[in-house]
Amino acid sequence: MKGRVLIVAGSDSGGGAGIQADIKAVTALDGFAATAITALTAQNTEGVHGVVAIDPAFIAQQMEVVLTDIGADAVKTGMLHSAEVIATVAATLARHAPDVPLVVDPVMVAKGGHRLLLSEAEAALRDTLLPMAALVTPNLPEAEVLAGFPVREESDMRRAAEHLIGLGAQAVLLKGGHLEGDTIVDLLLQRDGSLERFEDRRIASRHTHGTGCTLASAIAAGIAQKMTLVEAVRRARAYVRRAIETAPGLGRGHGPLNHAVTVRS
Numbered sequence: 001m002k003g004r005v006l007i008v009a010g011s012d013s014g015g016g017a018g019i020q021a022d023i024k025a026v027t028a029l030d031g032f033a034a035t036a037i038t039a040l041t042a043q044n045t046e047g048v049h050g051v052v053a054i055d056p057a058f059i060a061q062q063m064e065v066v067l068t069d070i071g072a073d074a075v076k077t078g079m080l081h082s083a084e085v086i087a088t089v090a091a092t093l094a095r096h097a098p099d100v101p102l103v104v105d106p107v108m109v110a111k112g113g114h115r116l117l118l119s120e121a122e123a124a125l126r127d128t129l130l131p132m133a134a135l136v137t138p139n140l141p142e143a144e145v146l147a148g149f150p151v152r153e154e155s156d157m158r159r160a161a162e163h164l165i166g167l168g169a170q171a172v173l174l175k176g177g178h179l180e181g182d183t184i185v186d187l188l189l190q191r192d193g194s195l196e197r198f199e200d201r202r203i204a205s206r207h208t209h210g211t212g213c214t215l216a217s218a219i220a221a222g223i224a225q226k227m228t229l230v231e232a233v234r235r236a237r238a239y240v241r242r243a244i245e246t247a248p249g250l251g252r253g254h255g256p257l258n259h260a261v262t263v264r265s
Helices: 018-028 056-067 083-096 121-132 140-147 154-166 211-224 229-245
Strands: 004-009 032-037 039-044 047-053 074-077 102-104 171-175 183-190 195-201
Touching: 004 018, 004 056, 004 211, 018 032, 018 211, 032 056, 056 083, 074 211, 083 121, 102 121, 102 211, 121 140, 140 154, 140 171, 154 171, 154 183, 171 211, 183 229, 195 229, 211 229
Parallel strands: 004 032, 004 074, 074 102
Antiparallel strands: 039 047, 171 183, 183 195
16 A cells, blocks of 8 residues: 655654644655755754754755655655745745645644744745645644634634635645634645535644644545545544554654554555
8 A cells, every 4th residue: 555755844853743743744644755855953842942054955856866766655744944944845846846845844844833834934835736746735834824814713714714715725634623612623625626624633742743744644645545535534544543642652742643653554
């Protein structure tokens, strides 16, 4: 059931998010993960303590050598911290993987509050990468930035998802983890107008570091394995939920998930 996923994102030295979480998630779901690292972070469960950006030309080279040799059945992007990096990634994908489904996780702020996307890069993400996306996976704060209006309840989520479809994305999974209450609702809206609503009981846990990275990569693995988008999202959500429930309890802050769990397709 292998599917090749190229992940273009930043690393997390603590192993809970970023490239490290992406590789673990794709591997746990029986896919093959390749990477192009966009930035190095000094990071643990308490926050991001330092960031070293990778030269955009070297990001492009990492992508090119993978795509022209190993290939990819899906591409997932995470931390793309500058407009120049976003432009480079978009151009490289257009050149070497124009027909490969792209999952865009619009990483903007780390769990501890550290900003991971420069403000001038928000427009580049919205205008350049979103129109290339087979799926974009914003949480509520990210959706607010991309859509340009508050997203505070489920009706706002539907409107924001429609707005992002209008910007060019083929599908939007709008994650409702920031909503108040004991129930989490995610909405999957596709360009054909079909809407899937996913609802789960909230898990009371501080061990949720890397959930966004993990979910997007798990979905990308499903897409690479030729699952339908709904099937890929459903399996990925089950995987992340199980990974939170069995988290190893590490660190003093927002702890990592248990990426080694397995779920049935």
